[in-house]
Every structure is written in structure tokens, then in C-alpha cells.
Amino acid sequence: MPLGHRPHLKALCQRASSSCGACCGLYNREDHGESAVRERLDARTDALALLPRTPEAFRAAAERIAAAEPPPVFPSVRVCPLLGWIDGERTRAGCLAHPAVTGGPDLRDQGVYDASTCESFLCPSHSWLTEEEAEIVDFTCGDTWLYGLVVTDVPFVRAALDAVGALCGARLERRHLERAAVREGLWRLFALKEELEPGSEGLFGAFRPGADGEPAPRRIDYVSMGREGSPWDAILLCVGADPRSGNDLDRMEGEVRARLEACARAVASASPVRPPDAWSRSCRR
Numbered sequence: 214m215p216l217g218h219r220p221h222l223k224a225l226c227q228r229a230s231s232s233c234g235a236c237c238g239l240y241n242r243e244d245h246g247e248s249a250v251r252e253r254l255d256a257r258t259d260a261l262a263l264l265p266r267t268p269e270a271f272r273a274a275a276e277r278i279a280a281a282e283p284p285p286v287f288p289s290v291r292v293c294p295l296l297g298w299i300d301g302e303r304t305r306a307g308c309l310a311h312p313a314v315t316g317g318p319d320l321r322d323q324g325v326y327d328a329s330t331c332e333s334f335l336c337p338s339h340s341w342l343t344e345e346e347a348e349i350v351d352f353t354c355g356d357t358w359l360y361g362l363v364v365t366d367v368p369f370v371r372a373a374l375d376a377v378g379a380l381c382g383a384r385l386e387r388r389h390l391e392r393a394a395v396r397e398g399l400w401r402l403f404a405l406k407e408e409l410e411p412g413s414e415g416l417f418g419a420f421r422p423g424a425d426g427e428p429a430p431r432r433i434d435y436v437s438m439g440r441e442g443s444p445w446d447a448i449l450l451c452v453g454a455d456p457r458s459g460n461d462l463d464r465m466e467g468e469v470r471a472r473l474e475a476c477a478r479a480v481a482s483a484s485p486v487r488p489p490d491a492w493s494r495s496c497r498r
């Protein structure tokens with residue numbers, strides 16, 4: 214899945230600045246905070262690093278890794294122990310069983326699916342996101358954590374871009390992100406996904422685990438909180454901004470409003486363009 218399985222177009226799995234492993238189960242654990250995810254990817258990468266590139270060795274290692282990890286939140290979304298870091302700097306999540314990573318043998322049959330499933334699967338975002346929207350998410354996130362949370366939640370991306378556009382009076386475009394302040398403003402809006410309470414359903418977009426383990430649609434029960442609704446409902450729903458999803462509605466709504474307004478101000482301002490390589494994760498906090 215996440216490594217170059219769509220050579221005919223710019224797949225979402227490995228982009229210029231970001232990578233995703235969501236469909237290999239990257240976030241499908243109760244603790245899906247960034248440090249927990251990084252720890253798991255570290256452990257798997259270390260466990261597989263020195264193994265012979267054989268089906269037997271990878272199958273046994275996959276079983277050991279899986280047995281050491283906690284259970285999934287969504288049982289229907291499998292968590293593959295062969296997802297790890299595919300670059301030496303450990304900045305890109307990807308398939309450690311892919312031939313391009315093993316140096317020859319295709320060992321994806323030893324994961325939770327089979328190689329042909331891994332090769333052919335494309336998540337729905339590939340059908341729904343435009344290339345420009347994908348570029349915006351990649352360029353704004355530029356990592357292997359927030360990117361996967363955002364790029365797989367098309368309603369959230371659309372709601373965020375629509376809301377910024379409504380405030381600005383014009384749609385936010387990729388060219389606007391050349392301005393560092395705009396990029397930072399949009400990053401802060403997207404980063405709502407990083408700041409949810411542990412275990413929040415908002416990490417999975419506008420869905421929750423259904424009784425059968427399949428994702429089920431959610432909605433915010435404003436009436437039970439004495440509210441009629443919110444102008445930012447589309448965003449709030451995607452981040453799970455209600456107590457049942459583990460987050461405080463008023464606080465989240467205030468954050469959404471403040472971040473939208475900051476982003477819109479940045480679009481409207483005439484701040485000078487900063488080159489992309491001056492942009493690092495450390496300066497976005």
C-alpha cells in the first residue's frame with residue numbers, strides 16, 4: 214500500500230514531503246499519539262532490520278511483532294507489523310516487505326494481507342481529493358504523522374479549505390502556501406487532529422467504531438449540550454468535538470474559530486515569501 218504502488222499518477226501514500234501508512238493500521242491503536250506511533254515504527258524497523266529477506270524469517274518476525282503490540286480499535290482495519298521506516302533518517306513510513314525496500318524479494322504475503330491486495334489497494338481519498346488538494350495537504354503537513362491523519366479524512370480537508378475560503382472570500386490555493394504565514398496558519402488548523410484527547414474518535418474523522426467493528430457515521434448532539442448547532446459543524450464533526458468523542462465542544466469551537474481567522478488573516482496579509490527549505494517541523498510548534 215504505502216510504497217509506490219500507483220506509478221501512473223502521484224499517489225497519496227508517498228508524496229514529496231510526507232508519507233502515510235493509515236491503511237496498514239498506523240493509527241488503529243488506542244494510543245495513536247505521535248510518540249506511540251513512532252515507537253512502534255522504530256520497534257518494527259529494528260526487529261526486521263537484520264533478518265534474512267526470506268518469507269520464513271518475515272512471517273516469524275511478523276508474528277512476534279504482532280503478539281507484542283496492543284489490540285486494534287477497529288478490528289476490521291488490520292494492523293500490519295511490516296509497516297516501518299523505509300528511510301535511514303526514519304522520516305518516512307512505508308512497507309518494509311516491498312521489493313524496493315527489501316532489495317528484491319516481495320515479502321508482502323507475510324503481512325496482514327497478500328501482495329496483490331497491497332499492490333492494488335487505494336484508499337477512497339485517491340478518488341475524492343484533487344491533485345491540488347493533495348498538494349496542499351502534503352506541503353502543509355510535510356511529515357509522516359499529521360499527513361496521514363489529514364489526507365485520509367477528505368471531509369475534514371474540504372471543510373477546512375472551504376471555511377478558510379469563505380472567510381477570505383476566495384478559495385485557498387496551493388500558491389498561497391508559498392507564504393510561510395499561510396502555511397503555518399493552515400498547519401495549525403490541520404493540527405487540531407493532533408491535539409485531540411487520547412482515544413478520541415475524532416482521529417478517525419466523522420466515524421466511530423460500530424458494533425461490528427466497521428466505521429459508523431457520527432454526528433454531534435448539539436441539543437444535549439443546549440446548543441442549536443455551530444457554523445463550523447463540518448470541521449467539528451471531523452475532529453470529534455463533543456464529549457462523546459472525548460473532546461470539549463466549546464473549547465474546540467473556539468480553537469477552530471481562532472485558527473480559521475488566523476489563517477484567513479495570513480492569506481490576506483502581504484507577508485514576504487519564505488523558501489520552503491526554511492520550513493521545519495520545529496518552527497511550526
Ligand code: SF4
Nearest residue numbers: 225226233235236336
Ligand atoms: S491510507 Fe491511502 S494514502 Fe494512506 S497509505 Fe493507504 S492508500 Fe496510501
Ligand code: SF4
Nearest residue numbers: 214237293308324331
Ligand atoms: S505488507 Fe503490510 S505494510 Fe506492506 S503494504 Fe501490505 S499491509 Fe502495508
